[in-house]
Amino acid sequence: MGVYRDLGRDFDEWFDWIVREAEIYDYGRYPVKGMGVWLPYGFKIRKYVIELMRDLLDSTGHEEILLPILIPDNILAKESEHVRGFEDQVYWVTHGGLTPLDVKLALRPTSETPLSYLESLWIKSYKQLPKKYYQVVSIFRYETAATRAMIRVREVTTFKEAHTLHSTYEDSERQVAEAVEVYSTFFRELGIPFVISKRPEWDKFPGAIYTIAFDTLMPDGKTLQIGTVHNLGRSFTIAFNVWIHMPDGSMDFGWQTSYGISERVIASLISVHGDETGLRLPFKYAPVQVVIVPIPAGTEEVRKKVIELCGRVAEVLRAGGLRSVIDDREDMTPGDKFYYWERRGVPIRIEIGPKELQEESVTIVRRDTRSRSLVRISELVEEVKKVGREYDEAIKSEALRGFASHVIKASSIEEAEKAVSSGNIVELPWCGRVSCATELEVRVGGKALGTPLKVDESVVMGLKCPLCGNEARTLMRYSRRY
Amino acid sequence: MGVYRDLGRDFDEWFDWIVREAEIYDYGRYPVKGMGVWLPYGFKIRKYVIELMRDLLDSTGHEEILLPILIPDNILAKESEHVRGFEDQVYWVTHGGLTPLDVKLALRPTSETPLSYLESLWIKSYKQLPKKYYQVVSIFRYETAATRAMIRVREVTTFKEAHTLHSTYEDSERQVAEAVEVYSTFFRELGIPFVISKRPEWDKFPGAIYTIAFDTLMPDGKTLQIGTVHNLGRSFTIAFNVWIHMPDGSMDFGWQTSYGISERVIASLISVHGDETGLRLPFKYAPVQVVIVPIPAGTEEVRKKVIELCGRVAEVLRAGGLRSVIDDREDMTPGDKFYYWERRGVPIRIEIGPKELQEESVTIVRRDTRSRSLVRISELVEEVKKVGREYDEAIKSEALRGFASHVIKASSIEEAEKAVSSGNIVELPWCGRVSCATELEVRVGGKALGTPLKVDESVVMGLKCPLCGNEARTLMRYSRRY
Numbered sequence: 001m002g003v004y005r006d007l008g009r010d011f012d013e014w015f016d017w018i019v020r021e022a023e024i025y026d027y028g029r030y031p032v033k034g035m036g037v038w039l040p041y042g043f044k045i046r047k048y049v050i051e052l053m054r055d056l057l058d059s060t061g062h063e064e065i066l067l068p069i070l071i072p073d074n075i076l077a078k079e080s081e082h083v084r085g086f087e088d089q090v091y092w093v094t095h096g097g098l099t100p101l102d103v104k105l106a107l108r109p110t111s112e113t114p115l116s117y118l119e120s121l122w123i124k125s126y127k128q129l130p131k132k133y134y135q136v137v138s139i140f141r142y143e144t145a146a147t148r149a150m151i152r153v154r155e156v157t158t159f160k161e162a163h164t165l166h167s168t169y170e171d172s173e174r175q176v177a178e179a180v181e182v183y184s185t186f187f188r189e190l191g192i193p194f195v196i197s198k199r200p201e202w203d204k205f206p207g208a209i210y211t212i213a214f215d216t217l218m219p220d221g222k223t224l225q226i227g228t229v230h231n232l233g234r235s236f237t238i239a240f241n242v243w244i245h246m247p248d249g250s251m252d253f254g255w256q257t258s259y260g261i262s263e264r265v266i267a268s269l270i271s272v273h274g275d276e277t278g279l280r281l282p283f284k285y286a287p288v289q290v291v292i293v294p295i296p297a298g299t300e301e302v303r304k305k306v307i308e309l310c311g312r313v314a315e316v317l318r319a320g321g322l323r324s325v326i327d328d329r330e331d332m333t334p335g336d337k338f339y340y341w342e343r344r345g346v347p348i349r350i351e352i353g354p355k356e357l358q359e360e361s362v363t364i365v366r367r368d369t370r371s372r373s374l375v376r377i378s379e380l381v382e383e384v385k386k387v388g389r390e391y392d393e394a395i396k397s398e399a400l401r402g403f404a405s406h407v408i409k410a411s412s413i414e415e416a417e418k419a420v421s422s423g424n425i426v427e428l429p430w431c432g433r434v435s436c437a438t439e440l441e442v443r444v445g446g447k448a449l450g451t452p453l454k455v456d457e458s459v460v461m462g463l464k465c466p467l468c469g470n471e472a473r474t475l476m477r478y479s480r481r482y
Numbered sequence: 483m484g485v486y487r488d489l490g491r492d493f494d495e496w497f498d499w500i501v502r503e504a505e506i507y508d509y510g511r512y513p514v515k516g517m518g519v520w521l522p523y524g525f526k527i528r529k530y531v532i533e534l535m536r537d538l539l540d541s542t543g544h545e546e547i548l549l550p551i552l553i554p555d556n557i558l559a560k561e562s563e564h565v566r567g568f569e570d571q572v573y574w575v576t577h578g579g580l581t582p583l584d585v586k587l588a589l590r591p592t593s594e595t596p597l598s599y600l601e602s603l604w605i606k607s608y609k610q611l612p613k614k615y616y617q618v619v620s621i622f623r624y625e626t627a628a629t630r631a632m633i634r635v636r637e638v639t640t641f642k643e644a645h646t647l648h649s650t651y652e653d654s655e656r657q658v659a660e661a662v663e664v665y666s667t668f669f670r671e672l673g674i675p676f677v678i679s680k681r682p683e684w685d686k687f688p689g690a691i692y693t694i695a696f697d698t699l700m701p702d703g704k705t706l707q708i709g710t711v712h713n714l715g716r717s718f719t720i721a722f723n724v725w726i727h728m729p730d731g732s733m734d735f736g737w738q739t740s741y742g743i744s745e746r747v748i749a750s751l752i753s754v755h756g757d758e759t760g761l762r763l764p765f766k767y768a769p770v771q772v773v774i775v776p777i778p779a780g781t782e783e784v785r786k787k788v789i790e791l792c793g794r795v796a797e798v799l800r801a802g803g804l805r806s807v808i809d810d811r812e813d814m815t816p817g818d819k820f821y822y823w824e825r826r827g828v829p830i831r832i833e834i835g836p837k838e839l840q841e842e843s844v845t846i847v848r849r850d851t852r853s854r855s856l857v858r859i860s861e862l863v864e865e866v867k868k869v870g871r872e873y874d875e876a877i878k879s880e881a882l883r884g885f886a887s888h889v890i891k892a893s894s895i896e897e898a899e900k901a902v903s904s905g906n907i908v909e910l911p912w913c914g915r916v917s918c919a920t921e922l923e924v925r926v927g928g929k930a931l932g933t934p935l936k937v938d939e940s941v942v943m944g945l946k947c948p949l950c951g952n953e954a955r956t957l958m959r960y961s962r963r964y
Binding site for chain 1: 508511512513514517518519520521522525526528529545546547548549550551552553554556557569570571572573574575576577578579580581587589596599600603604615620624637639
């Protein structure tokens with residue numbers, strides 16, 4: 001199997017290694033399959049990433065709320081397509097203590113149903129609309145497939161789900177566009193490359209009119225779905241009687257959208273920037289932005305002064321709004337410390353030894369290029385911020401450029417099969433018939449991701465469906481997929 | 483029944499009213515008993531309060547983590563005293579989809595058991611200690627008693643639980659002292675008055691050596707437990723084989739503490755500061771610190787300029803780091819708006835009308851005193867911050883003074899019964915015998931809260947247990963209790 005990015009070893013192995021070694025997420029040892037533990041370092045990465053999402057949502061008029069984790073059977077079952085999509089995958093609470101419950105309760109798989117129920121109580125008039133809610137919560141799916149840290153889990157601990165309500169279909173469409181824009185900004189800020197596809201009919205969210213998905217490419221050349229946006233139409237507002245007083249005095253059902261991301265964002269953040277040595281975290285989202293390593297040499301007196309200078313430098317950085325730690329462990333060599341913090345993806349290392357002491361300067365080393373420079377302490381904060389920005393630009397553009405060269409247009413099945421098997425997203429002309437796309441999935445050895453949101457006529461003009469030979473109406477994307 | 487603070491109506495009624503009217507928490511309508519929904523305004527109060535707690539914990543070396551919500555039966559049952567304390571109150575997940583699970587899974591009632599299990603994997607040496615973890619999560623108790631928004635619920639959505647591990651008992655005792663200090667700072671910062679009591683033996687946390695609790699007094703004169711700190715000793719480290727390499731080369735079990743707070747903090751924040759009109763939120767924790775209300779008068783031209791000035795003022799406040807909103811609704815009178823925002827506890831109102839326009843000034847009104855002052859826009863940010871501080875001082879010292887006068891020493895049962903029934907915390911001399919305390923609970927009509935942490939000998943010298951007449955060894959507190 002072809003790979004997209006070389007990490008010096010098998011990606012699965014690399015991923016498990018770095019998740020464990022950088023102490024991000026303890027997986028496979030908690031005594032419930034598919035459930036893991038966020039460790040302090042991983043929790044902080046998660047926190048900064050969630051903060052970015054909250055800022056983007058708050059600044060676009062979304063309001064954060066928090067719903068109960070349990071959904072009664074009869075509420076979950078109210079929208080029939082939706083419940084069919086989830087009923088085999090729901091964890092059921094059946095007892096309180098030793099008492100059987102009257103109504104069994106589901107651990108939420110997602111919150112369209114309880115929120116629609118609540119909206120039928122909360123929302124009465126078009127004047128209250130649009131309404132944009134979100135929450136950051138755990139959701140649960142009894143996955144029967146093999147599980148994998150952060151990527152396929154039974155407790156998704158970091159589900160950011162947004163739910164909106166509108167008085168017209170047009171407004172719900174505007175909301176879908178806003179959601180796509182918010183997610184695009186979010187992933188771009190993190191340097192996570194993506195394609196946006198309208199998922200095929202047979203792969204949309206249960207209950208939705210259509211689903212738009214964000215996919216990135218993992219180093220093994222498989223795509224990972226990292227975000228989805230659904231236009232729900234009126235499936236849930238009709239099922240839950242979400243009646244709205246309209247401007248013309250009539251009553252009608254509202255229109256809804258929903259969109260979500262999960263800790264797969266963290267999995268992809270790790271994977272698209274990491275290298276053989278370990279993590280490379282974006283400067284703004286790194287729990288530790290700068291590690292300060294004293295280089296022990298010279299007399300006891302000199303060593304003492306070096307440690308003092310480390311403390312002073314940490315204080316200067318703190319005052320400059322930067323997160324740093326001093327690694328003054330005595331049972332480790334500087335080399336081991338360098339490797340320890342590189343593995344954890346710390347963007348900048350500062351080395352301080354006798355030479356630096358003498359020159360009232362420190363040596364700055366960048367995580368990606370290992371390039372070194374001597375910087376005066378008076379200029380340190382500005383320089384660290386500048387190097388941080390340059391580092392961010394470098395790792396992001398590396399990820400984006402690499403990705404762009406792996407989204408490939410093909411015109412024949414053979415070409416497509418070869419591109420998919422060597423770890424690419426491939427775009428094939430498509431006639432629009434479901435039977436052709438599903439047959440092509442088998443033939444090219446990949447799953448259909450869906451169609452690009454915008455395909456200019458000129459792009460498909462004259463192209464034929466490689467299976468039936470009919471005129472292509474659009475493109476369909478295929479890839480191996482998580 | 484006596485009351486502690488007069489809110490112009492029955493406290494239960496006032497509480498339900500303000501929780502609903504200020505749109506804090508939707509309770510009683512979600513179709514699972516004992517579970518409610520945090521609404522946007524309430525969610526923000528909750529967010530600022532949690533941030534304060536996180537700051538206090540992070541700055542004292544606590545590390546945030548996140549554990550799965552489900553605990554397997556056999557893990558929960560490992561510490562026998564603990565499981566006996568919880569087994570009647572646990573929600574059980576028994577099915578994944580239609581498949582019965584091999585091991586039934588509990589919705590966590592608290593996390594001592596899974597964390598101890600993990601510590602047996604994570605912690606090997608005294609060099610890693612002390613270790614201080616915390617998480618902010620939902621916990622679940624199948625309460626059979628009557629439920630009440632935020633105060634007694636089946637999903638506690640805002641449980642901050644800290645768990646620490648130490649190599650010696652002495653260090654665990656130091657940790658208990660730190661936890662008591664952290665919680666004291668936290669409640670003082672929010673202006674929530676409290677007494678700290680060592681809970682009686684029969685009321686300690688299942689598995690703990692002892693439990694220290696923080697209680698506040700609600701306006702109806704009943705105490706509410708708002709925080710607990712437990713010294714767990716080695717109950718869980720022995721049950722879960724948390725072996726530690728000690729400095730002398732031996733292996734031994736570690737020592738633990740745990741401590742928690744919940745959304746009862748929000749319930750008490752609301753209740754200790756609120757008045758007849760509604761909430762009075764501390765300035766630093768108010769979602770809206772300043773509301774700007776345009777006073778419509780004069781010509782169309784003047785009205786337009788007033789609205790413009792409102793916008794300018796909001797911008798000035800924002801630049802000064804203050805959270806404000808402009809209430810420019812056209813279908814409400816200024817008076818209705820005043821009341822609307824007073825109910826929501828906004829500390830400062832700014833009124834802008836033709837008079838203010840002419841003088842390049844605005845009128846500031848304080849929520850508690852309703853005192854008014856005219857402030858030049860150039861001095862606005864400083865003045866708002868100053869008034870905010872004065873307002874905070876005023877509502878906090880009002881709460882603290884009121885509380886102090888309701889913690890009463892009594893020497894006879896009659897006196898104690900009277901004080902408890904009129905809404906006080908009463909302290910009675912206690913001989914130390916369980917039978918006397920439990921009999922006194924019945925006689926004074928209150929529950930035993932426990933003993934003060936420090937009782938100077940001089941305070942109890944010469945005092946007798948009012949029941950048996952034996953010499954008092956300490957004081958026991960009683961009150962009606964939530």
